[in-house]
Amino acid sequence: MTNAVKKDNKTAVPWWRISFGEPEVQKLRDSVLSEHISAGPVTEEFEKQLADQLDVAYAVATTSGSVALLMALMALDIQENDEIIMPNRTWIATAHAALMLKAKPVLIDVVKDVPLMDVSAIEEKITSKTKAILLVHLNGRSVDMKAIEIIKKKYNIPVIEDACQAIFSKNPQGFLGTQSEIGCFSLGTTKLISSGQGGVVVTQNKGIYEKLKAIRNHGVKDNFTDHWSSLGFNFKYTDLQASFALVQLTRVDGRIKRLKDIYREYKEGLKGHPLLRLVPTKLEEGELPLYAEILCLDRRRLTTYLELNGVQVRPLPPSLDISDYIQKKDEFPNSKLFANNGMYLPCGPDQPLENVKRVIDLLKDFRS
Numbered sequence: 001m002t003n004a005v006k007k008d009n010k011t012a013v014p015w016w017r018i019s020f021g022e023p024e025v026q027k028l029r030d031s032v033l034s035e036h037i038s039a040g041p042v043t044e045e046f047e048k049q050l051a052d053q054l055d056v057a058y059a060v061a062t063t064s065g066s067v068a069l070l071m072a073l074m075a076l077d078i079q080e081n082d083e084i085i086m087p088n089r090t091w092i093a094t095a096h097a098a099l100m101l102k103a104k105p106v107l108i109d110v111v112k113d114v115p116l117m118d119v120s121a122i123e124e125k126i127t128s129k130t131k132a133i134l135l136v137h138l139n140g141r142s143v144d145m146k147a148i149e150i151i152k153k154k155y156n157i158p159v160i161e162d163a164c165q166a167i168f169s170k171n172p173q174g175f176l177g178t179q180s181e182i183g184c185f186s187l188g189t190t191k192l193i194s195s196g197q198g199g200v201v202v203t204q205n206k207g208i209y210e211k212l213k214a215i216r217n218h219g220v221k222d223n224f225t226d227h228w229s230s231l232g233f234n235f236k237y238t239d240l241q242a243s244f245a246l247v248q249l250t251r252v253d254g255r256i257k258r259l260k261d262i263y264r265e266y267k268e269g270l271k272g273h274p275l276l277r278l279v280p281t282k283l284e285e286g287e288l289p290l291y292a293e294i295l296c297l298d299r300r301r302l303t304t305y306l307e308l309n310g311v312q313v314r315p316l317p318p319s320l321d322i323s324d325y326i327q328k329k330d331e332f333p334n335s336k337l338f339a340n341n342g343m344y345l346p347c348g349p350d351q352p353l354e355n356v357k358r359v360i361d362l363l364k365d366f367r368s
């Protein structure tokens with residue numbers, strides 16, 4: 001695939017672009033030739049390097065962001081019927097991680113302006129069965145961590161940050177994912193750092209770190225054991241994936257710059273548009289918009305218009321409350337706004353800015 005945008009309307013502008021190069025191939029080759037293919041020294045090197053860059057004490061790499069969430073809940077000893085408070089707007093993985101342990105997701109609507117959990121609604125949901133708050137920094141936006149800190153102290157409930165869409169994103173207190181008991185990141189294809197699949201759990205707490213490492217390997221320190229001490233599974237990352245991801249840690253600054261430039265282009269280009277609204281991100285506070293999200297009341301017509309002009313877009317995923325298997329009593333009016341009208345415009349750390357400019361030109365011609 002070429003980065004260049006041709007002048008005709010048939011040119012495909014993909015909704016997401018990330019690319020890899022010779023350095024990844026070289027590092028992968030080194031791992032293969034040194035016979036490091038499963039979890040080993042390269043995985044450890046990646047964990048140390050990532051922890052260093054994120055200024056967090058410990059990082060544990062695993063197979064996906066979904067598994068990172070599951071491991072985080074297991075490390076907090078979440079059991080059947082425990083209640084886990086979470087936002088209604090997230091990727092379904094957040095709820096599925098809790099449901100895998102037969103725990104109950106307790107859903108909270110998002111605020112009006114941005115698809116982030118309404119923290120003012122948390123306290124009324126806390127019961128004696130509440131065992132964790134699983135908050136989600138959706139699209140690099142920070143949940144109000146000061147408010148979370150107050151609730152945490154008052155009720156003594158542990159917090160997990162689902163920062164799967166927020167690696168290297170910040171608020172004024174520091175990196176998202178590092179500001180509570182446990183943080184989880186995804187290394188999937190549509191993330192800032194990708195090894196195809198992959199995930200990382202981070203923590204500042206040594207005890208939790210030891211637990212996470214055991215959970216990742218059937219409850220034991222290594223496979224040469226004479227004892228089975230606790231429940232775990234094979235959630236190991238591999239050195240092949242770590243080689244790939246490690247190289248990308250050297251590209252973080254450039255990728256962050258590109259994502260910010262893309263956001264600024266859309267912000268400027270869509271200013272005052274009568275039919276479209278860019279979902280805001282606080283760049284000035286360090287938030288990093290992984291995706292370019294807009295709201296449009298006429299999403300179907302806009303999608304058709306852009307696709308006919310060679311531009312690929314994606315609707316935002318549905319909210320959790322529409323699933324048949326998650327119990328809920330409330331209405332979620334703000335979530336509906338994002339689920340029904342939201343979409344991702346072309347973005348990604350290797351999306352050429354000329355593609356973005358072309359999309360903006362098309363959007364400027366989209367009128368009622």
Ligand SMILES: Cc1ncc(COP(=O)(O)O)c(C=O)c1O
Binds near residue numbers: 065136187188
């Ligand atoms: C908010 C959120 N949580 C969890 C996940 C799960 O991550 P993975 O796809 O690596 O399993 C994702 C993936 O996109 C996500 O966006």
